[in-house]
Amino acid sequence: xxxxxxxxxxxxxxxxxxxxxxxxxxxxxxxxxxxxxxxxxxxxxxxxxxxxxxxxxxxxxxxxxxxxxxxxxxxxxxxxxxxxxxxxxxxxxxxxxxxxxxxxxxxxxxxxxxxxxxxxxxxxxxxxxxxxxxxxxxxxxxxxxxxxxxxxxxxxxxxxxxxxxxxxxxxxxxxxxxxxxxxxxxxxxxxxxxxxxxxxxxxxxxxxxxxxxxxxxxxxxxxxxxxxxxxxxxxxxxxxxxxxxxxxxxxxxxxxxxxxxxxxxxxxxxxxxxxxxxxxxxxxxxxxxxxxxxxxxxxxxxxxxxxxxxxxxxxxxxxxxxxxxxxxxxxxxxxxxxxxxxxxxxxxxxxxxxxxxxxxxxxxxxxxxxxxxxxxxxxxxxxxxxxxxxxxxxxxxxxxxxxxxxxxxxxxxxxxxxxxxxxxxxxxxxxxxxxxxxxxxxxxxxxxxxxxxxxxxxxxxxxxxxxxxxxxxxxxxxxxxxxxxxxxxxxxxxxxxxxxxxxxxxxxxxxxxxxxxxxxxxxxxxxxxxxxxxxxxxxxxxxxxxxxxxxxxxxxxxxxxxxxxxxxxxxxxxxxxxxxxxxxxxxxxxxxxxxxxxxxxxxxxxxxxxxxxxxxxxxxxxxxxxxxxxxxxxxxxxxxxxxxxxxxxxxxxxxxxxxxxxxxxxxxxxxxxxxxxxxxxxxxxxxxxxxxxxxxxxxxxxxxxxxxxxxxxxxxxxxxxxxxxxxxxxxxx
Amino acid sequence: xxxxxxxxxxxxxxxxxxxxxxxxxxxxxxxxxxxxxxxxxxxxxxxxxxxxxxxxxxxxxxxxxxxxxxxxxxxxxxxxxxxxxxxxxxxxxxxxxxxxxxxxxxxxxxxxxxxxxxxxxxxxxxxxxxxxxxxxxxxxxxxxxxxxxxxxxxxxxxxxxxxxxxxxxxxxxxxxxxxxxxxxxxxxxxxxxxxxxxxx
Numbered sequence: 001x002x003x004x005x006x007x008x009x010x011x012x013x014x015x016x017x018x019x020x021x022x023x024x025x026x027x028x029x030x031x032x033x034x035x036x037x038x039x040x041x042x043x044x045x046x047x048x049x050x051x052x053x054x055x056x057x058x059x060x061x062x063x064x065x066x067x068x069x070x071x072x073x074x075x076x077x078x079x080x081x082x083x084x085x086x087x088x089x090x091x092x093x094x095x096x097x098x099x100x101x102x103x104x105x106x107x108x109x110x111x112x113x114x115x116x117x118x119x120x121x122x123x124x125x126x127x128x129x130x131x132x133x134x135x136x137x138x139x140x141x142x143x144x145x146x147x148x149x150x151x152x153x154x155x156x157x158x159x160x161x162x163x164x165x166x167x168x169x170x171x172x173x174x175x176x177x178x179x180x181x182x183x184x185x186x187x188x189x190x191x192x193x194x195x196x197x198x199x200x201x202x203x204x205x206x207x208x209x210x211x212x213x214x215x216x217x218x219x220x221x222x223x224x225x226x227x228x229x230x231x232x233x234x235x236x237x238x239x240x241x242x243x244x245x246x247x248x249x250x251x252x253x254x255x256x257x258x259x260x261x262x263x264x265x266x267x268x269x270x271x272x273x274x275x276x277x278x279x280x281x282x283x284x285x286x287x288x289x290x291x292x293x294x295x296x297x298x299x300x301x302x303x304x305x306x307x308x309x310x311x312x313x314x315x316x317x318x319x320x321x322x323x324x325x326x327x328x329x330x331x332x333x334x335x336x337x338x339x340x341x342x343x344x345x346x347x348x349x350x351x352x353x354x355x356x357x358x359x360x361x362x363x364x365x366x367x368x369x370x371x372x373x374x375x376x377x378x379x380x381x382x383x384x385x386x387x388x389x390x391x392x393x394x395x396x397x398x399x400x401x402x403x404x405x406x407x408x409x410x411x412x413x414x415x416x417x418x419x420x421x422x423x424x425x426x427x428x429x430x431x432x433x434x435x436x437x438x439x440x441x442x443x444x445x446x447x448x449x450x451x452x453x454x455x456x457x458x459x460x461x462x463x464x465x466x467x468x469x470x471x472x473x474x475x476x477x478x479x480x481x482x483x484x485x486x487x488x489x490x491x492x493x494x495x496x497x498x499x500x501x502x503x504x505x506x507x508x509x510x511x512x513x514x515x516x517x518x519x520x521x522x523x524x525x526x527x528x529x530x531x532x533x534x535x536x537x538x539x540x541x542x543x544x545x546x547x548x549x550x551x552x553x554x555x556x557x558x559x560x561x562x563x564x565x566x567x568x569x570x571x572x573x574x575x576x577x578x579x580x581x582x583x584x585x586x587x588x589x590x591x592x593x594x595x596x597x598x599x600x601x602x603x604x605x606x607x608x609x610x611x612x613x614x615x616x617x618x619x620x621x622x623x624x625x626x627x628x629x630x631x632x633x634x635x636x637x638x639x640x641x642x643x644x645x646x647x648x649x650x651x652x653x654x655x656x657x658x659x660x661x662x663x664x665x666x667x668x669x670x671x672x673x674x675x676x677x678x679x680x681x682x683x684x685x686x687x688x689x690x691x692x693x694x695x696x697x698x699x700x701x702x703x704x705x706x707x708x709x710x711x712x713x714x715x716x717x718x719x720x721x722x723x724x725x726x727x728x729x730x731x732x733x
Numbered sequence: 734x735x736x737x738x739x740x741x742x743x744x745x746x747x748x749x750x751x752x753x754x755x756x757x758x759x760x761x762x763x764x765x766x767x768x769x770x771x772x773x774x775x776x777x778x779x780x781x782x783x784x785x786x787x788x789x790x791x792x793x794x795x796x797x798x799x800x801x802x803x804x805x806x807x808x809x810x811x812x813x814x815x816x817x818x819x820x821x822x823x824x825x826x827x828x829x830x831x832x833x834x835x836x837x838x839x840x841x842x843x844x845x846x847x848x849x850x851x852x853x854x855x856x857x858x859x860x861x862x863x864x865x866x867x868x869x870x871x872x873x874x875x876x877x878x879x880x881x882x883x884x885x886x887x888x889x890x891x892x893x894x895x896x897x898x899x900x901x902x903x904x905x906x907x908x909x910x911x912x913x914x915x916x917x918x919x920x921x922x923x924x925x926x927x928x929x930x931x932x933x
Contacts, residue, residue: 016874023882024870024889026817026857033816066781119807120800121781185821185829185917186883235819235883236917268822465881465918626877630920634880637919662826662915669912670921675904 017470017627018489019233019463028233031205032189032265039191040069041119042254042264043126044247046108046273050138050339050655051308054102054111054131062114062128067121070258071129072250073112074099078257080249082219094219095342096309098246099253104133105308106341107655108273110246115254115262138339138655142280142305143176151301151332156321156387159328164297167288171364175285175357177705177723178647179305180278181271181665182346186235188275189265190248192255201228204248207241208501209460209494215244216252231492234502237464238638239345240275242503247274272660276344277648279304279314283357293369293376297328300358306335307342314343315350319702320358322590323397323435325382339655345503347638348698351436352705356723359432359706364719372415373431373710374405385588393587393687394694396618397433400594400681404431404616407677408596417717425600425609428715434702438589438620438685438694439506442579444497445514447476447522449572453548453560454486457518461499461511462492466697467627471508472515474623475691479519481545497575505591505695508623510579512691517576525574526551529567530558583687591619593632593699595639595707601715606727608712610640613676615704620694621684629678632700636676639704641667645724786850790815791859797846805849806830806841809856817857817886821915828914831887832856838894857886860893869893872927880918888914892928901932 022028047054059071070076083100098110112129116122139145191203200222206212209229217224234241247264255262266274286299302316317331346352366373378398384391404410413429414420420427445459457476463469469489477484490496500510523544528536530551545552550559563569598612613636622628645666649658659665684692705723713719718733782801787794790813799808806823809815809832818841821829825843832841833855841856860867869892872878879885891914895901900910907928908921916924 016877019882020874021866023879023885024857024866024873025861026815026886028882029816030819030883032820033810035814118800119811120802124781124802183917184883185819185827185881185915187820187822234881236881238917265820268824268826465879467880627880630877630880630918630923633922634919637921661824662822663824667915667917668919668921669915670924671905671908671912673908673919673921675922675925 017467018473019469030186030233030235031191031203031231032263034191034203036191036193036261039261039263040115040117040258041122042251042262043114043122044110044250044264044266044270044274045112045114045126045129046270047104047111047131048107049104049133049135050107050140052104052133052135054104055134056132057112058130058132059112062125065121065125065128067117068125069115069117071112071114072099072254072257074102078253080219080253081221094215095243096246098249106339108270108341110250110274113250113254113264115258140339140650140655141652142336142338145336145338146282146303149303149334149336151303151334154317154331154333157330158326158386159297161297161299161328161330163328164288167296168291169365169369170286170288171361171368172286173284173361173364173721175283175360175721177281177353177356179280180346180642180646181648182238182240182275182277183271183665183667184236184238184240187266187268187271188240188245188247189263190251191261191263192251193261194255194259198222199226200252201230202248203230205234205241206231206244207234207237207462207464207503209462209492210498211501212244212248213494219249220252227494229494231462234462234464234492237502238347239349239503241464242345242501243276245275268662269660272648272657272665273341276342278346278349279306279312279343281314281316281353283316283354285357285361287361287365289365289369291369293366293371293379295324295326295380298326299330300354301332302354303334303336305340305343306337307340308337309342311335311337312343314353316354319351319354319435321387322437323382323433324380325386340650347635348434348436348702351434351698351702352642355432355434355703356706359703360709360721363430363706363710363713370415374401374410377401377433388588390586390588393589394620394683394685395590395592396681396683397435397592397594400592400616400618401433403679404594404596404614407616407679408598408612408614410596413714417714420715422600424604425602426715427598427600428711428713430597430599430707430709430711430714431595432703432706432710433592433594434699435590435592436505436698436702438509438591438688439504440509440513440580440689441500441506442577443499443510443514444575444577445472445511445518446497446573446575447518449522449526451560451564453482454488455482455522456488456490457515458490458496459499459511459514460491460494460496461507462502464502466502466507466631467624468502468507468511470627471512471623475512475515476519479516480523481547483548486548497577505697507695508693509689509695512623512693513578513689514576516690517578518574521574521576522572525572526563527553529563529569529572531556587687589685589688589694591617591694591696591699593617593703595703597707597711599708599711599715601712606730608644608725608730610674610708612674615676615700616679616681617696617699618681619696619699620688621692622680622682623691623693628680628696631697632678633676635700636704637668637673638701639708640672642701642723643705643708643725645726647724647726784847786847788846788849788854789852790854791856799846801847803846804842805844805846808846809841815856815858819883819886821884827884828891829884829887831890831914833890833894838891857890860889867893869927869931872930873923876923876927876930878920878923878927880920884914884916888916888924892924895928896932901928904929
């Protein structure tokens with residue numbers, strides 16, 4: 001394994017993540033970087049129409065190109081049991097039936113894969129693959145079709161609309177957000193190697209190895225145990241790695257067909273069409289309050305685009321039912337099916353979108369009421385989990401708001417828009433909040449102790465940059481007492497104890513519990529070997545501690561060397577699983593954040609610069625302070641992208657994406673982002689799990705974009721209700 | 734020597750632009766002259782050609798036979814298993830493939846391997862002195878200047894050059910001169926702070 005660890009190295013290492021050295025020296029191996037002998041290169045070919053049917057593949061010229069081994073398409077593919085039995089598209093839970101349909105549902109839909117000897121050969125030959133189509137007129141314009149689709153009740157309504165009909169203060173506005181592409185820096189890639197007896201190894205970029213294992217298992221009808229998925233280093237995900245996408249399935253098919261290992265790495269333009277995106281959305285928020293700013297009721301309607309292959313609802317109104325104590329709530333949603341690639345979960349899915357509508361509307365209401373937006377929010381925070389009626393286990397959103405206001409200097413804000421200036425810039429302050437349900441899933445971890453006392457902690461969970469491995473080391477160290485320099489971490493491998501995908505801010509809340517359980521089990525097991533005359537299970541676990549040299553129970557000490565030799569052991573192994581329990585029936589769980597931003601808007605050019613970002617987060621106990629702050633910083637940077645620049649445009653006639661690369665699609669670069677100021681409430685949640693950590697990957701972005709929009713309003717008096725706030729939207733507002 | 738090399742580079746790029754716009758114009762010609770188009774295509778698109786080259790990477794000499802179309806990045810990653818240089822876009826838009834050529838930052842995805850002959854190439858693998866990390870590598874660990882780590886090699890190579898170039902006068906200046914290296918995780922605080930520390 002490449003994770004940093006060298007017990008012989010006595011040099012003082014800089015304090016940082018467990019995998020720090022691997023990442024700064026280039027030694028960390030991402031999925032496309034394993035050196036597999038005899039590997040062939042696969043390149044995906046996409047359709048050039050957005051709707052219709054392939055009449056014939058034209059691969060003759062490509063087949064003649066140097067180095068080409070084979071070209072897979074619906075005319076030339078191996079048997080895939082999951083696709084062969086498929087009837088109609090809605091029946092197919094795997095998404096696009098790769099090479100098992102002649103129908104075209106969106107532009108750049110994978111229609112072929114060229115397999116060749118080298119990457120140059122494969123890229124060149126892929127440029128020669130063509131198809132003859134029967135073309136239909138595609139539907140690709142969300143704005144045009146959005147109102148034609150009827151809304152459906154989410155069946156979570158509270159109270160009634162009539163109860164606040166006569167609210168003295170009301171806001172009723174519509175908000176839209178453009179499609180946003182995840183674009184992790186590592187392009188999705190996979191190396192597939194079939195081995196004898198239907199065994200399969202995948203070095204795959206994804207957020208959950210067990211998910212890949214189960215999808216490939218059911219598609220190809222082979223036992224999960226035959227499928228080994230390795231995702232040790234994952235170059236970012238943000239949700240794009242939560243599904244198994246066509247290129248991975250195509251690579252499995254290709255490797256089977258050409259009887260060689262096959263490597264495929266998507267091109268950056270393919271990253272825009274083949275691995276999901278945050279769907280385009282429309283929302284209407286109608287909000288009512290009394291003269292004191294007490295909310296009386298809300299109607300939240302939302303629609304998001306989906307593909308024609310599978311419906312995807314982003315869950316945009318969920319957040320409305322959660323953050324505030326509305327007595328009257330009506331929420332409705334719908335999906336708009338278009339000839340566009342499949343959308344999927346993108347960081348803070350649904351809630352990030354929904355919060356833009358709700359948090360903007362609240363700001364509009366506060367302006368009308370002439371009340372402070374921090375005070376109004378404090379007054380209306382949900383006193384308990386509104387949907388279930390359960391008391392919050394912990395919810396310190398109020399403290400987030402109070403602390404954030406103090407840190408940004410909220411008192412310097414002038415509630416009258418356009419009243420502050422710095423040079424040629426108008427200056428404004430904005431606030432918004434975010435909340436995310438704190439989940440936890442059944443997760444396994446194992447610990448393996450060697451004779452020298454060095455332990456290796458393992459889980460199948462991936463670390464997509466979130467600091468999972470470092471968190472595991474911190475928990476194992478805290479619980480066992482073994483120094484960190486003697487704790488190795490291995491993860492992202494389906495041979496290790498099963499774990500859920502790294503997503504939904506559940507990673508640390510889940511795996512920390514499993515490592516906690518395994519650490520306790522290790523203490524007990526080592527003590528059992530050290531004092532065989534005592535009943536290990538009856539010893540008080542707090543009286544047992546492990547060190548670099550051995551185990552201590554009260555005043556007794558036994559060195560590891562004695563334990564291993566007396567019991568004739570090579571290693572000591574424990575494996576434990578942990579998951580949610582009865583506490584879920586007693587409490588509501590949430591993480592939350594308050595965003596306080598200062599923006600500058602250039603009077604003449606309309607350039608918007610986010611000058612300060614203060615983000616205060618309640619995520620329970622913080623296990624990795626540095627990595628946790630980094631997560632929130634990154635989410636804030638994502639919020640700048642969402643608020644000011646990220647926008648995937650579509651050519652409505654052809655359904656092709658416009659500017660589908662990193663020059664055409666802009667997300668925040670270093671100069672776009674100020675040094676973000678992050679702080680944590682840091683109070684452990686006593687009920688969620690033994691560590692008290694609630695998860696924080698999402699809340700850093702939920703509320704970020706509306707905080708920018710609200711600050712722009714405070715700076716200029718212009719209310720922009722459509723994201724991103726580009727210069728032309730700003731001037732047209 | 735260096736001068737004539739850069740001349741050759743810009744000439745070939747101009748030639749490429751001219752020839753590609755000529756081809757774009759040809760695409761509007763009706764089917765009847767398709768044969769002519771084919772002839773032109775044969776003339777402009779050089780067939781696959783394997784060429785012997787010598788590269789100096791991290792002070793080590795390599796003799797290789799590579800596809801004339803191969804980029805330095807693909808040769809590093811696919812031929813030499815030097816996978817520290819990352820492919821993030823293959824179009825010079827993200828900076829993940831940044832290496833040093835003759836001590837200056839360069840995008841290896843926009844550099845044909847054949848163009849890198851006779852030059853000193855340094856990749857992330859060549860930055861540390863054995864087990865002793867380069868101060869910038871240490872600073873990135875200490876300031877958590879990364880999350881997923883995929884852009885990190887390019888960030889560090891650019892950061893080292895940024896300090897050498899003297900573009901570290903302020904946070905704003907560092908941020909400006911590091912904006913060719915994208916980080917989707919958004920670990921910009923740590924990147925900037927690491928550079929500030931090394932620049933001191």
